[in-house]
Amino acid sequence: xxxxxxxxxxxxxxxxxxxxxxxxxxxxxxxxxxxxxxxxxxxxxxxxxxxxxxxxxxxxxxxxxxxxxxxxxxxxxxxxxxxxxxxxxxxxxxxxxxxxxxxxxxxxxxxxxxxxxxxxxxxxxxxxxxxxxxxxxxxxxxxxxxxxxxxxxxxxxxxxxxxxxxxxxxxxxxxxxxxxxxxxxxxxxxxxxxxxxxxxxxxxxxxxxxxxxxxxxxxxxxxxxxxxxxxxxxxxxxxxxxxxxxxxxxxxxxxxxxxxxxxxxxxxxxxxxxxxxxxxxxxxxxxxxxxxxxxxxxxxxxxxxxxxxxxxxxxxxxxxxxxxxxxxxxxxxxxxxxxxxxxxxxxxxxxxxxxxxxxxxxxxxxxxxxxxxxxxxxxxxxxxxxxxxxxxxxxxxxxxxxxxxxxxxxxxxxxxxxxxxxxxxxxxxxxxxxxxxxxxxxxxxxxxxxxxxxxxxxxxxxxxxxxxxxxxxxxxxxxxxxxxxxxxxxxxxxxxxxxxxxxxxxxxxxxxxxxxxxxxxxxxxxxxxxxxxxxxxxxxxxxxxxxxxxxxxxxxxxxxxxxxxxxxxxxxxxxxx
Amino acid sequence: xxxxxxxxxxxxxxxxxxxxxxxxxxxxxxxxxxxxxxxxxxxxxxxxxxxxxxxxxxxxxxxxxxxxxxxxxxxxxxxxxxxxxxxxxxxxxxxxxxxxxxxxxxxxxxxxxxxxxxxxxxxxxxxxxxxxxxxxxxxxxxxxxxxxxxxxxxxxxxxxxxxxxxxxxxxxxxxxxxxxxxxxxxxxxxxxxxxxxxxxxxxxxxxxxxxxxxxxxxxxxxxxxxxxxxxxxxxxxxxxxxxxxxxxxxxxxxxxxxxxxxxxxxxx
Numbered sequence: 001x002x003x004x005x006x007x008x009x010x011x012x013x014x015x016x017x018x019x020x021x022x023x024x025x026x027x028x029x030x031x032x033x034x035x036x037x038x039x040x041x042x043x044x045x046x047x048x049x050x051x052x053x054x055x056x057x058x059x060x061x062x063x064x065x066x067x068x069x070x071x072x073x074x075x076x077x078x079x080x081x082x083x084x085x086x087x088x089x090x091x092x093x094x095x096x097x098x099x100x101x102x103x104x105x106x107x108x109x110x111x112x113x114x115x116x117x118x119x120x121x122x123x124x125x126x127x128x129x130x131x132x133x134x135x136x137x138x139x140x141x142x143x144x145x146x147x148x149x150x151x152x153x154x155x156x157x158x159x160x161x162x163x164x165x166x167x168x169x170x171x172x173x174x175x176x177x178x179x180x181x182x183x184x185x186x187x188x189x190x191x192x193x194x195x196x197x198x199x200x201x202x203x204x205x206x207x208x209x210x211x212x213x214x215x216x217x218x219x220x221x222x223x224x225x226x227x228x229x230x231x232x233x234x235x236x237x238x239x240x241x242x243x244x245x246x247x248x249x250x251x252x253x254x255x256x257x258x259x260x261x262x263x264x265x266x267x268x269x270x271x272x273x274x275x276x277x278x279x280x281x282x283x284x285x286x287x288x289x290x291x292x293x294x295x296x297x298x299x300x301x302x303x304x305x306x307x308x309x310x311x312x313x314x315x316x317x318x319x320x321x322x323x324x325x326x327x328x329x330x331x332x333x334x335x336x337x338x339x340x341x342x343x344x345x346x347x348x349x350x351x352x353x354x355x356x357x358x359x360x361x362x363x364x365x366x367x368x369x370x371x372x373x374x375x376x377x378x379x380x381x382x383x384x385x386x387x388x389x390x391x392x393x394x395x396x397x398x399x400x401x402x403x404x405x406x407x408x409x410x411x412x413x414x415x416x417x418x419x420x421x422x423x424x425x426x427x428x429x430x431x432x433x434x435x436x437x438x439x440x441x442x443x444x445x446x447x448x449x450x451x452x453x454x455x456x457x458x459x460x461x462x463x464x465x466x467x468x469x470x471x472x473x474x475x476x477x478x479x480x481x482x483x484x485x486x487x488x489x490x491x492x493x494x495x496x497x498x499x500x501x502x503x504x505x506x507x508x509x510x511x512x513x514x515x516x517x518x519x520x521x522x523x524x525x526x527x528x529x530x531x532x533x534x535x536x537x538x539x540x541x542x543x544x545x546x547x548x549x550x551x552x553x554x555x556x557x558x559x560x561x562x563x564x565x566x567x568x569x570x571x572x573x574x575x576x577x
Numbered sequence: 578x579x580x581x582x583x584x585x586x587x588x589x590x591x592x593x594x595x596x597x598x599x600x601x602x603x604x605x606x607x608x609x610x611x612x613x614x615x616x617x618x619x620x621x622x623x624x625x626x627x628x629x630x631x632x633x634x635x636x637x638x639x640x641x642x643x644x645x646x647x648x649x650x651x652x653x654x655x656x657x658x659x660x661x662x663x664x665x666x667x668x669x670x671x672x673x674x675x676x677x678x679x680x681x682x683x684x685x686x687x688x689x690x691x692x693x694x695x696x697x698x699x700x701x702x703x704x705x706x707x708x709x710x711x712x713x714x715x716x717x718x719x720x721x722x723x724x725x726x727x728x729x730x731x732x733x734x735x736x737x738x739x740x741x742x743x744x745x746x747x748x749x750x751x752x753x754x755x756x757x758x759x760x761x762x763x764x765x766x767x768x769x770x771x772x773x774x775x776x777x778x779x780x781x782x783x784x785x786x787x788x789x790x791x792x793x794x795x796x797x798x799x800x801x802x803x804x805x806x807x808x809x810x811x812x813x814x815x816x817x818x819x820x821x822x823x824x825x826x827x828x829x830x831x832x833x834x835x836x837x838x839x840x841x842x843x844x845x
Contacts, residue, residue, distance in 0.1 A: 069816075070816050070817070070819060071816035074813070074815075074816060074818070143813075143815065143816060144813065145813045149773075149774055149812070149813070151772065151773045151774070151790055152773040152774065152813065152814060152815060155772075155773070158706070158772065158773055158815055159815040159816050160816065244790075245790050245791030246725060246790075246791070247771065247772050247773070247790045247791075248705075248725045248728045248739070248771045248772060249706070249772045249773075250706065250730060250772075251728060251729050251730050251731065253725050253726065258791075259791070260791065261774055261789050261790060261791065262789065262792075295644070295653075296646070296653055297653045297654075297656075298655065298656065298657050299657075300656070300657070300658045300659075301657070301658035301659070301663055302657060302658065303658075304658065304663045326776060326785050326786055326787050326811075327787050327789070328786070328787050328789045328792050328794050331685070331686075331689035331690055332690065334685070334689070335682060335685065335686075338678055338682075339675065339678055339679075342674040342675050342677070342678045343671070343674075343675070345670065345674045346667060346670045346671045346674060349666065349667075349670040350663065350666065350667055350670070352633060353662075353663075353666045354658070354663075356633075356636060356637060356640060357658070357659075357662070359640045359641065359644060360640060360644065361644060361653060361654050362644050362653055363644070363646035363650050363653055364579065364640075364641060364644050364645050364646055365646050366578035366579060366582070366641075366645065371578075371582070374582065374637070374641055377637060378586055378589075378634060378637055381630065381633045381634060381637070382593075382630070382634070385626045385629060385630050385633075386626075388622060388626055388674055388677060388678075389619070389622055389623075389626070391678065392618065392622065392677070392678055392681045392685075393681075393685050393689075394614075394615055394618055394681045394682075394684045394685040394688070395615065395618060395619055395622065395681065396785075397611075397615060397688070397783055397784065397785050398604065398615060398619070398780065398783055398785070400785060400811070401776060401778070401785075401811040401812060402811070443578075447581075447585065450585065450589075451585060451589065454589045454593070458589075458593045459596075461597075462596055462597075462601065462602035462603075463602065465602060465603055465604050466602045466603065466604070466605060466780075467604075467605055467778075467780030467809070469778065469809045469810070469811045471813045471818060471819075472818065472819035473818075473819050474819045474820070475819075477819055477820040477822050478807055478809050478822050479807060480605060480780070480807055481809070484602070487602065556653065557652060557653035557654075557655050558655060559652075559655055564653075
């Protein structure tokens with residue numbers, strides 16, 4: 001915090017390549033991350049479309065793709081999960097918006113380590129290229145699911161796609177881990193060291209808190225996944241047996257001995273559970289920021305919100321075993337993991353209460369960022385409340401590895417997190433690109449997407465209760481599942497409509513970038529530091545000024561103040577509170 | 578806009594709730610002793626979470642409609658929160674979630690902590706890409722050795738699980754592709770996999786357990802209703818995962834004895 005700003009300022013770059021490709025500017029890097037995630041989300045969404053089509057019309061011959069075989073379906077499923085979790089849900093909220101907004105919101109001219117920042121983006125980019133390459137090698141993409149449980153993921157003979165495709169899959173994840181570790185270090189250092197004068201920890205916007213806590217989770221989690229991935233590569237290619245005991249695949253004894261398949265599950269979920277909070281915490285921050293701004297009311301329970309996020313981060317590392325209730329892990333530890341999992345529901349509930357409290361008696365303005373933030377709250381509640389079912393090992397006997405789980409995590413860490421990204425896009429777009437997005441297109445997109453995603457994912461809970469197992473490419477082999485096909489058909493139609501509506505968002509994004517009406521410096525009448533600088537901000541964010549912070553982040557409707565909002569940089573004397 | 582949003586949120590909420598309450602799709606018939614307990618805990622959780630779901634979603638819809646900004650809206654209350662409220666809802670949520678969990682714990686303990694009784698019927702379940710095999714130890718009550726080097730999945734039956742026929746106790750071991758169980762007896766299954774992880778899931782018996790290569794997992798359950806129940810593999814195991822299907826026939830003790838005797842006779 002004491003570091004002089006001038007030490008971190010670097011001259012504005014000249015020339016296209018230094019300015020837009022290998023840029024050191026956190027704003028350019030943030031936009032690069034965003035467009036990488038945007039590319040990835042359309043790839044991932046296309047894969048899910050193919051999956052939904054295959055489940056209902058298995059013999060359909062599709063243009064470009066041809067006929068989808070059961071093993072192809074599993075490859076689609078694996079790549080959909082991996083691309084969405086890593087290159088969308090981890091990349092856009094943190095790498096994209098965190099990078100762009102965090103330094104400005106704390107009054108810093110850039111991230112603490114600009115070169116590291118550039119490296120972490122380009123490393124992520126390489127990771128994306130590597131995973132896409134898995135589609136094009138002999139045998140195709142792996143079929144072991146995004147969780148990659150060995151021995152299926154460790155033994156090449158276990159299935160098509162388990163050759164070079166699986167190696168590329170692990171390599172890509174390992175590269176992604178390295179990039180995320182670099183990013184996490186940068187975020188933590190920046191938040192701790194580069195805050196402007198007066199920006200105490202308890203004056204930081206909740207978005208900054210969410211990115212900061214996410215970075216800490218990333219620092220602790222990605223290292224474990226990286227190590228686990230390296231061990232898996234060794235098992236696959238150098239004949240070690242970390243994860244593989246003596247197994248007989250198709251009558252052939254594989255050369256492994258004594259490894260433990262459960263070891264991978266522990267390591268993977270030690271990363272995997274914090275990862276779901278890495279995906280959703282920034283969404284929580286964005287929702288808090290937007291609900292307060294567009295309700296024209298201070299956030300309800302700021303401190304409770306901060307402590308709740310810290311509690312979520314803390315407990316997030318102690319609940320990984322709830323993914324393993326049916327794995328053969330000790331049933332005694334299942335009991336402990338389940339109690340701890342219930343504990344994590346408490347701070348999540350606190351956040352929901354506080355969001356409702358923020359809107360209560362507010363002056364709600366229904367501009368598009370607010371619509372998505374309200375959608376986020378609804379989805380967070382719906383996705384969250386299936387948690388206490390799955391957290392009970394005794395109910396997991398029936399629900400584990402069924403569509404109930406698929407519905408649960410898609411609502412909460414998939415769609416809710418994506419709504420956080422939509423909200424953030426509409427909210428910060430004016431600052432990033434200097435123009436406003438189209439409200440009408442935004443509203444239509446919001447309503448179709450909210451109704452559509454519920455239509456896709458709510459029925460999954462019914463399917464799961466009825467015993468529909470996940471990762472099945474066909475439902476014709478098990479009699480009781482055949483009866484559930486009409487519901488699957490409904491979901492496929494809902495998916496086709498919802499996916500089509502996403503092009504509206506894409507059109508709005510690109511059209512507004514060039515043709516949208518010019519944005520003012522503070523179009524939403526918000527209070528945080530990014531709205532005190534020009535639109536878009538200059539290279540050093542504040543044009544040589546050093547902001548001084550006098551107020552908390554959500555001072556709306558302050559009695560006696562000249563406007564209904566008090567900027568964080570307004571003079572301390574502007575209102576007494 | 579507030580009204581439209583309220584209508585949509587309420588519509589989604591009520592429609593979702595309808596299909597749960599109407600039980601249009603619901604848990605399958607429960608044919609094991611634990612089913613009543615598990616379903617009871619499920620129903621309890623469902624009612625409590627359902628109330629919270631309705632309250633939160635309907636409340637959210639109401640708030641966005643009621644507090645939409647209008648020209649004549651009264652000034653917003655300038656408040657940063659309410660510590661007493663925070664404490665109340667934190668404690669209530671904690672009691673609800675943790676209490677709910679503790680209520681389900683005895684069922685879990687009875688299913689997974691306690692060992693099967695000594696007189697339980699022994700069955701070994703072996704998963705392999707993409708079939709289930711069931712082995713009964715026969716009159717001697719002992720499973721003969723199996724050897725990885727003898728496993729031949731294409732031959733099926735005894736050869737698939739690699740039964741070592743030189744072992745004297747192999748004489749009365751019966752290996753089948755369909756599971757037969759006597760009703761109202763505790764079943765002690767010994768669960769194995771030879772290649773990748775599978776999961777032995779019988780929805781109607783409320784039973785699921787992963788089969789993990791390298792581990793021999795003992796679990797028990799008690800079918801209480803005669804009938805035929807489907808097994809569906811619940812852990813992704815490769816390209817044939819979706820067709821790794823099997824049947825459990827729960828029959829009377831008499832029919833079970835007859836069936837087993839006939840298999841023994843076939844073997845001689």
